[in-house]
Amino acid sequence: MPKLPRISVSVKAAVLHDDHLLLLSYDDSDDGGDYHYNLPGGKAQEGEPLRDAVVRKVLEETGLHVRAVRELFVVEYVPGVFGFDLGPDHKTQHNFLAEITDGNTAARMCEPRDPMQRGVEWIPLADLPAKHLLPVKGQHILDALADKPGRDVLVDRW
Template sequence: MTLPRISVSVKSAILHDDQVLLLSYDDHSGFHYNLPGGKAQEGESLRDAVRRKVQQETGLDVTVDRLLLVTEYVPATWNDEFGTVQKTQFTFLSHPLGGTTPRFQDPPDPIQIGFEWTPIGKLTEVYLLPRINEPLIAALHGRLSDPFIDRW
């Protein structure tokens, strides 16, 4: 039996003054926002992956708090809309240590446009990928009964 290839990634909902840091992108999916994060490396804990990816993508150092969401992407369910690799994403609440002014990575990501501190209440108005706006808001307010999201 061959084991399936599954990508494991982390995201960080960095919270500061009731605002969440979003990264803006323009790519094949069009203009959208993402939370900072990316793939975990083999042998790396998920919290360590959050700290590393946030530092790489924003220059910010963070403390990693609680797990907010687990999001699953099964390609066949979504007609391969976001690729052919199955994905599992763990989203953690984080808080900045020190500064709150993000910077672009070096070298810059060619599809990243900018950064935006977005009030929690305005998260429903942005195109966030994966599409976790409502569960993210509920999780940030401690009102999410099931942290498992099976829609991308």
């Protein structure tokens, strides 16, 4: 019987407000990377339901109170398929639509701050295709928000 994989589970939130999407910006060019954006989120804790993890991670990273509305899609990283670029662990990233629950849209950077993080920005949805998101999923976000028929809910490339 094959060995069961170690799987790292994380969550991300597509937080919308007035046709804008909340993104975190990062510059990791000193580490060989580049300027890019991420949705707020991170690893789920052991035993933590995914919706609860979304609420916790958005609050920690942006100070915003949200609720997870629905799952949009899943991004999967399989180490052997991707040349072990992101390490030996199989990873799944569950991307949710989230809505602000208290009307406060004044997002802030987390404390302690990630040294590579540059900001928290509300980006117009129309500008999303031009932004460098990691993993690359800008069109998947737009398709999921539009509930595009026939879209694949599993993004099997990082």
